[in-house]
Amino acid sequence: MRFPHDVPVLTDGTVTLRAHRPDDALGVLEQCVDPLSRQWTTVPVPYTRADAEAFVAERVPAGWAAGAWAFAVEAADEDGHGRFCGTVELRDEGNRRAEIAFGAHPWARGRGLVERALRLLLEWGFTERRLRTVVWWANVGNWASRRTAWRLGFGCDGTLARWLPQRGDLLDAWVGVLHVDDPRGPRHAWLRAPELAGERVTLRPLRDGDVPRIVEACSDARTAQWLRMPAPYTEDHARAWLLQTREESAAGTAVTWALTERDSDLLVGALNAFAVKPRREAEVGYWSHPDGRGRGLMTQACRLVVAHCFTAYDAGGLGLVRLHAGAAVGNTASQHVLEAAGFTRVGRERRALGLGDGSLADCLTYDQLLEEHGEGHGG
Numbered sequence: 001m002r003f004p005h006d007v008p009v010l011t012d013g014t015v016t017l018r019a020h021r022p023d024d025a026l027g028v029l030e031q032c033v034d035p036l037s038r039q040w041t042t043v044p045v046p047y048t049r050a051d052a053e054a055f056v057a058e059r060v061p062a063g064w065a066a067g068a069w070a071f072a073v074e075a076a077d078e079d080g081h082g083r084f085c086g087t088v089e090l091r092d093e094g095n096r097r098a099e100i101a102f103g104a105h106p107w108a109r110g111r112g113l114v115e116r117a118l119r120l121l122l123e124w125g126f127t128e129r130r131l132r133t134v135v136w137w138a139n140v141g142n143w144a145s146r147r148t149a150w151r152l153g154f155g156c157d158g159t160l161a162r163w164l165p166q167r168g169d170l171l172d173a174w175v176g177v178l179h180v181d182d183p184r185g186p187r188h189a190w191l192r193a194p195e196l197a198g199e200r201v202t203l204r205p206l207r208d209g210d211v212p213r214i215v216e217a218c219s220d221a222r223t224a225q226w227l228r229m230p231a232p233y234t235e236d237h238a239r240a241w242l243l244q245t246r247e248e249s250a251a252g253t254a255v256t257w258a259l260t261e262r263d264s265d266l267l268v269g270a271l272n273a274f275a276v277k278p279r280r281e282a283e284v285g286y287w288s289h290p291d292g293r294g295r296g297l298m299t300q301a302c303r304l305v306v307a308h309c310f311t312a313y314d315a316g317g318l319g320l321v322r323l324h325a326g327a328a329v330g331n332t333a334s335q336h337v338l339e340a341a342g343f344t345r346v347g348r349e350r351r352a353l354g355l356g357d358g359s360l361a362d363c364l365t366y367d368q369l370l371e372e373h374g375e376g377h378g379g
C-alpha cells in the first residue's frame with residue numbers, strides 16, 4: 001500500500017486515525033522521550049528530534065509498503081483543536097494474521113482515546129484487511145497495556161519467559177489473541193481488592209512496599225511448615241508472589257488482601273479468595289505474620305472476606321454461593337479461624353497436603369454456603 005494515498009481516514013466522531021504528517025514530529029518526540037514509552041516499548045534511548053522526523057517521513061511510509069499499517073491518532077484538545085495523540089499499528093504477519101501495537105502521547109493517556117483508536121483500527125483490520133487473528137504482546141508488568149487489551153476483548157493466554165527484545169535484553173512477555181468472531185469486550189471480570197474495614201482490622205490491596213513483611217511472614221517456621229514455602233524465602237519470591245496475585249486478579253480468578261491492624265498500615269497477614277468460579281465458589285486461604293498472631297485478627301479478617309465473597313456482584317462483592325477451605329490436621333489455629341468464620345467441617349482428604357518438612361498430611365476440608373452466612377458466627 002502506498003503512503004499517504006492508501007491510508008484511510010477512520011473516525012468515530014471523537015478520535016480520528018489518519019496518515020502521519022511532518023508536523024506530528026514534535027508530538028512523536030514528546031511521546032518517545034516519556035518514561036512510560038521508554039519503559040514499555042523499544043523506542044531508542046536517547047531519542048532525538050531527528051529520530052522523530054525520520055519516523056514520520058521515512059519509517060511510517062516505508063512500513064506501509066511492507067505491511068506495517070501505522071496510523072496517527074488525533075483528537076480535539078480543550079480548545080477544540082486537533083492534536084497528535086499517539087500511534088496505533090497493525091503489523092501484517094501473513095495468513096490474515098497481524099500484531100497490534102500502540103503508544104499514547106502522555107497528554108492523551110487516561111482519556112479513553114487509545115481504546116477508541118484501537119477499536120477503529122481493529123475493525124478496519126478485520127474488515128478491510130480481512131484479518132482473522134490479531135496478536136497482542138506486552139512486557140510483563142505493563143498493566144496499562146494489559147487492561148487496554150482486556151477491554152478490547154483480547155485474552156491473556158500466558159507468559160513467555162525472556163521473549164521480547166528491548167535494548168539488548170530479552171524480557172518476559174504476556175501474549176493474547178483476538179479473533180475476528182470474538183466479542184469486542186472483556187471476556188471475564190478483572191477483580192479488585194476493595195478496602196474492607198472491621199472493628200480491629202483493615203484489609204487493603206497488597207503493595208510493593210509490603211515485600212519485606214511478606215518475606216518475614218513467609219520465612220516464619222509455622223507458615224513455612226503449614227504452607228510449604230520455599231526456604232530460604234527471598235524478596236524475589238515475595239515479588240513473584242505479588243505479581244501472581246495481580247495476574248490472578250486480572251484474570252478474574254482471585255482477590256488477595258493485605259491484613260493490617262486498624263490504626264496501622266503495616267502488613268500483619270494476607271488473605272485471599274482464589275480459584276474463583278464466577279457466580280459459584282472460591283477457596284479461602286491466609287497466613288499471618290508472627291506479629292499478627294494470637295489476637296483474633298485473622299478470624300475477624302476471614303469474616304470480612306467471607307462477607308465480601310457472599311455480597312452480590314452488583315453490590316461490589318463476588319456474588320458467590322459457596323466457599324471452601326482446607327487446613328492440615330494438626331494446624332489447629334487455622335481450623336479455629338475457619339470455624340469462627342462460619343465454615344463447617346465436611347470431610348478429610350487423606351495425605352493431600354505437602355508440608356514444609358516434606359511429609360504429607362491429611363487435609364480437613366470445610367465449606368460454607370450463602371444461605372448459612374449470617375447464621376451464627378459468620379455475620
Ligand SMILES: CC(C)(COP(=O)(O)OP(=O)(O)OC[C@H]1O[C@@H](n2cnc3c(N)ncnc32)[C@H](O)[C@@H]1OP(=O)(O)O)[C@@H](O)C(=O)NCCC(=O)NCCS
Binds near residue numbers: 036101102137
Ligand atoms: C498503553 C497505553 C497506550 C494506554 O493508554 P491509555 O488507555 O490512555 O492509558 P490509561 O492510563 O488509561 O491506562 C489504561 C488502563 O490501565 C490501568 N492501569 C494503568 N497502570 C496500571 C497499573 N500499574 N496497574 C493496574 N492498572 C493500571 C488504568 O487504570 C486504566 O484502567 P481503566 O481503563 O480502568 O481506567 C499508554 O499507557 C502508553 O502509551 N503506554 C506506553 C506505551 C505502551 O506501553 N504501549 C503498549 C506496548 S504493548
